[in-house]
Amino acid sequence: MTGTDQLTTGGCQCGAVRYAFTGKTINPSLCHCRMCQKAFGSYFAPLGGVKNENLTWTRGKPAIFQSSPVAERGFCAACGTPLTFRYIADSDTNIALGSLDHPQNEIPVNAYGTESEMPWFDWLATLPAHATETSTAPDRLAAITSFQHPDHDTDR
Ligand SMILES: [Zn+2]
Numbered sequence: 001m002t003g004t005d006q007l008t009t010g011g012c013q014c015g016a017v018r019y020a021f022t023g024k025t026i027n028p029s030l031c032h033c034r035m036c037q038k039a040f041g042s043y044f045a046p047l048g049g050v051k052n053e054n055l056t057w058t059r060g061k062p063a064i065f066q067s068s069p070v071a072e073r074g075f076c077a078a079c080g081t082p083l084t085f086r087y088i089a090d091s092d093t094n095i096a097l098g099s100l101d102h103p104q105n106e107i108p109v110n111a112y113g114t115e116s117e118m119p120w121f122d123w124l125a126t127l128p129a130h131a132t133e134t135s136t137a138p139d140r141l142a143a144i145t146s147f148q149h150p151d152h153d154t155d156r
């Protein structure tokens with residue numbers, strides 16, 4: 001397999017919905033618009049396009065909320081993870097990049113909806129940093145067992 005033929009996989013937090021496509025996303029971007037903020041429960045949405053014919057739902061399917069006459073958003077009905085945004089008339093689907101198994105491989109190249117960008121967005125990279133091991137009490141750390149689906153496909 002060469003770079004562009006590589007299978008890219010991802011899915012929701014509980015693993016009920018999984019997907020795959022070849023290559024990388026088209027125009028990986030951040031959208032700061034108010035609808036994406038709400039849909040993701042976040043300050044912005046990281047999204048990248050995949051041609052519909054290149055996108056396969058390998059386990060389950062997302063539930064759909066139509067957020068406007070022209071657009072719909074997919075999410076896992078079991079755990080709530082936002083998974084997609086797409087314009088209904090278009091031939092591609094935008095994948096929520098944080099749901100990829102290896103989200104670090106997609107580097108955002110555009111920012112949209114910047115009229116709603118948080119006024120302190122540029123300040124985020126300067127926040128005091130704390131790794132989980134140093135900011136969580138040892139007894140709590142020891143008690144954490146992740147129920148999150150691992151970052152790779154599984155048999156069930
Ligand atoms: Zn789920």
Ligand SMILES: [Zn+2]
Pocket residue numbers: 031032033034035036037045113
């Ligand atoms: Zn948006």
